[in-house]
Amino acid sequence: MSEPTLGRQLAAFAVRAARDGVPEPVATSVRQRTLDILGLAVAAHRLETSSMILGHVLDQGGHAQAIAVGLPDRVTAAQAALVNGVLAHSLDYDDTHLPSVLHPSACVVPAALAAGEHAHASGETVVRAVAVGLEVAVRLGMAGYDEALGNSVFFEHGQHATSITGAMGAAVAASLAYGADEDGVLHALGLTASMASGIIEANRTGGTVKRLHCGLAAQAGVTAAQLARRGFTGPPTVLEGRFGFFEAWLHGQYDAGQVTDGLGETWAVPGIFFKPYPANHFTHAIVDAGLALRARGVRPEDVASVRIGVAGAVIRTIGEPIETKRTPVTGYQAQFSGPYAVAAGLFGGGGLGVGLEDYSDDLAQDPARRALMATVEVAADPRCDAIFPHQFPAIVTVVTTSGDELVEEVLANRGGPERPLSDDELARKFTDNVAGRLADAGATAVRSDILDLSHATDLADVLEPLRHLKETP
Structure with missing residues (x-):
């Protein structure tokens, strides 16, 4: 009997973790990262590009399914994921995994929250979905890391690994929030591989397109999960196939062991670096x-x-x-x-x-x-x-x-395992990010509810204060 494909192995891991739970240090890290992302989404409202993406989404119309931070009216889940992903990454203040150099939370968290609210999922389901989505994004990113080169092959090719592997992680997270089975997760991965993209030339010579990347990745993940629910299917060999993900992006240069070794036992999530400064x-x-x-x-x-x-x-x-x-x-x-x-x-x-x-x-x-x-x-x-x-x-x-x-x-970065930010420092970062835009009572409620997200029964209530922000800081 042949070994399951890489995508099948990731899908099986995802469904097991959604059913059986994740280690508490992983869940704690997820709740902290979710709070960080929401604080960044509020802070990003000072940017002109944030007004642009909000205006774009409002022009589209659609069913009221999920909250986009700063919009009084709900929008579709895919639109909410787009907005919140753009906002989360726009200040370049979101977390980073090393050595893959990914910003996974800005893709995965918005997708999981939007799909979770749309599906009326429990807080615990969303926490597990985020954990698995982050793990998938990081493992795919690490599969493209070249130890001898000392850099990501994605980056060597001019690709933004975050929006590529982040879209795949977002698809898994959104699928779990929607209650997908193993086949559903695998098909969502297969669909998302045709939507994941991003190049990083703007880092060198300018342009604001990079601010869109995580939002587009989150939107792709939610859309793929929804399309898989409708019956669209993807290739089971989406990752390792002759014309699959790794061939398309990495020209076949990848490490499959990074995808599967220790899967479900060794978690990368708690070691992702928080950012103390709002810059690259x-x-x-x-x-x-x-x-x-x-x-x-x-x-x-x-x-x-x-x-x-x-x-x-x-x-x-x-x-x-x-x-x-x-x-x-x-x-x-x-x-x-x-x-x-x-x-x-x-x-x-x-x-x-x-x-x-x-x-x-x-x-x-x-x-x-x-x-x-x-x-x-x-x-x-x-x-x-x-x-x-x-x-x-x-x-x-x-x-x-x-x-x-x-x-x-x-020689070591603040915010990582060697120089971690304290709980007080993370709380201060959130408070600084929402100051002047989110009322004190709302900020306190969001902070408390997100840090206790595993016990939440109604995600819409948790996110409700984020619908109404002050216009000026």
């Missing part, structure tokens, strides 16, 4: 180094030159073209700039050290920050290469106008 994760250690230099008494006006040493693989995202990275025009461009990251740290900020207010269009163009950024070079460092991509380290060297040389090494 490659820049976080640079921000930390800047904050540490500031704490040592270094003032921006005392800086003659800065050398940022990072892993060579990240330079194309945060250091090239260097002229563009030294002169971001918008706060969004600043989120992908190594020079801006060190400036953000040296100038200081709010939140958990540097916050949302530190990535504004005005500050991106601030003459004092521009003057500092003009002194910055970004270069490959062999020590960072040896650690990447299990961490995103940075070694920052500052030469002052008086000739002193100061070095700060940040």
